[in-house]
Amino acid sequence: MSHDLERIEYRTGMLEDPQQAAGLTVKILCSAEISANARKAIDEERLVELAGVYGDRNASDPVEYDDLKLTFGDDTVEITVFNRGIALLTSDDDCVRRIHRVLCALPKT
Numbered sequence: 001m002s003h004d005l006e007r008i009e010y011r012t013g014m015l016e017d018p019q020q021a022a023g024l025t026v027k028i029l030c031s032a033e034i035s036a037n038a039r040k041a042i043d044e045e046r047l048v049e050l051a052g053v054y055g056d057r058n059a060s061d062p063v064e065y066d067d068l069k070l071t072f073g074d075d076t077v078e079i080t081v082f083n084r085g086i087a088l089l090t091s092d093d094d095c096v097r098r099i100h101r102v103l104c105a106l107p108k109t
Contacts, residue, residue: 005072006031006071006072006073007028007029007031007069007070007071008029008068008070008071009028009067009068009071010029010067011025011026011027011065011066012066012103013065014062015062015063015065016061016062016063018057021067029106029107035107038105038107041102041105042102042105045101048077050077050079050098050099051077052080053079054081054087054093054095055081055083055084055096056083056087057082059082059083059090065081065082066103067079067080068080068099068103079099081099084099084103
């Protein structure tokens with residue numbers, strides 16, 4: 001599936017107000033810039049099945065925010081996670097663990 005992946009947009013940061021997410025810098029990776037490691041993680045974790053919103057936006061202040069958009073031709077999968085670190089430690093949500101593993105495979109810069 002990831003061979004059809006044309007673009008990744010990733011926005012992450014700490015927010016005083018979740019409505020401020022649009023102000024975060026967006027990292028954009030076009031097809032040639034997406035590493036084999038990231039593509040492998042997206043496939044192995046079946047990330048396209050996980051479109052939606054995860055975590056608890058009220059679990060901390062400021063709010064940890066991750067937003068990932070994967071574009072496959074005419075199809076876009078969007079995943080948003082609020083307070084990922086807290087969700088990893090306090091819940092047994094396999095979806096958040098799968099998303100976390102993919103986010104760790106993305107370039108840090």
